Structure formats: structure tokens, C-alpha cells
Amino acid sequence: MDPVDPANPAHPVTPLEQALHAARALVLADLVAGEVAQADVVSLVEDSVAERRWWVEQWPDGVAYVAGLVAQDVQDALLERYGRWPLCPVCGSGDPHALDVEPELGPDPHWVCHKAGVKVAAVGSLGSAAGPAASS
Numbered sequence: 001m002d003p004v005d006p007a008n009p010a011h012p013v014t015p016l017e018q019a020l021h022a023a024r025a026l027v028l029a030d031l032v033a034g035e036v037a038q039a040d041v042v043s044l045v046e047d048s049v050a051e052r053r054w055w056v057e058q059w060p061d062g063v064a065y066v067a068g069l070v071a072q073d074v075q076d077a078l079l080e081r082y083g084r085w086p087l088c089p090v091c092g093s094g095d096p097h098a099l100d101v102e103p104e105l106g107p108d109p110h111w112v113c114h115k116a117g118v119k120v121a122a123v124g125s126l127g128s129a130a131g132p133a134a135s136s
């Protein structure tokens with residue numbers, strides 16, 4: 001039997017729910033870090049989480065990949081509506097460019113800059129990523 005959340009007994013806390021909750025929190029943290037977490041953007045995250053809930057129900061082994069997938073879903077949705085996100089904080093010059101999630105389908109997703117060839121931060125940790133080298 002699944003453990004039951006006493007605060008919400010109608011919704012047992014399954015590993016799937018925990019993974020979806022974590023993915024939502026991680027991507028929201030990165031959106032907040034990029035100051036793009038408006039209500040309509042948050043709803044993009046909710047849409048992705050709902051879609052990925054269905055996806056993981058079909059393929060339970062993919063549960064560890066949900067955070068990276070939600071991050072990519074939101075990135076794609078933002079590209080259509082707002083433009084590139086998240087902008088690379090590492091490269092201080094040249095054309096602004098977005099970070100990519102790696103692995104695209106795997107556990108422990110990170111934001112990487114392919115231009116500089118560096119891992120910038122774990123998904124959910126963009127807020128603590130170093131900005132462009134501040135030394136003048």
C-alpha cells in the first residue's frame with residue numbers, strides 16, 4: 001500500500017507524485033532565478049507536469065527523468081511566448097544564448113552552455129549559479 005499524506009488523504013504520496021512535485025519545485029526555482037515566474041509562466045509548468053504525469057504513468061522507469069523533461073518542456077514553451085530561457089550567465093559577451101538541459105533524457109539534469117562547454121548549474125540551482133565574471 002502506498003503511504004498516505006495525512007494532510008491530504010485522497011492523494012497518496014507515491015514516488016511518482018514526489019518526483020513530479022520535485023520537478024515542479026526545481027523548474028519554478030529556476031524561473032524565479034530568471035525573474036520570469038509570472039502566473040502564466042507558472043501555468044506552463046503546471047501544464048508540463050500534467051503531461052509528464054501521464055507520460056510516467058505509461059513508462060514508470062522514466063520517473064527519474066521528469067525534472068529534466070519538465071525543464072525542457074518549459075524552455076520550449078517559453079521560447080514560443082517569451083524567447084530564450086534561461087539565458088547563459090557564463091558567457092559575458094557575444095550573442096545571448098540559452099542554456100540546454102543535459103542529459104535530455106536522464107537523471108540528475110543540469111543546465112549546460114554548449115558555447116563555453118561548461119555545466120552551469122543543476123536544474124533547480126540556477127539562482128546560485130555564478131554570473132558573468134564580475135571582475136573588471
Ligand SMILES: [Zn+2]
Nearest residue numbers: 088091113115
Ligand atoms: Zn554560454
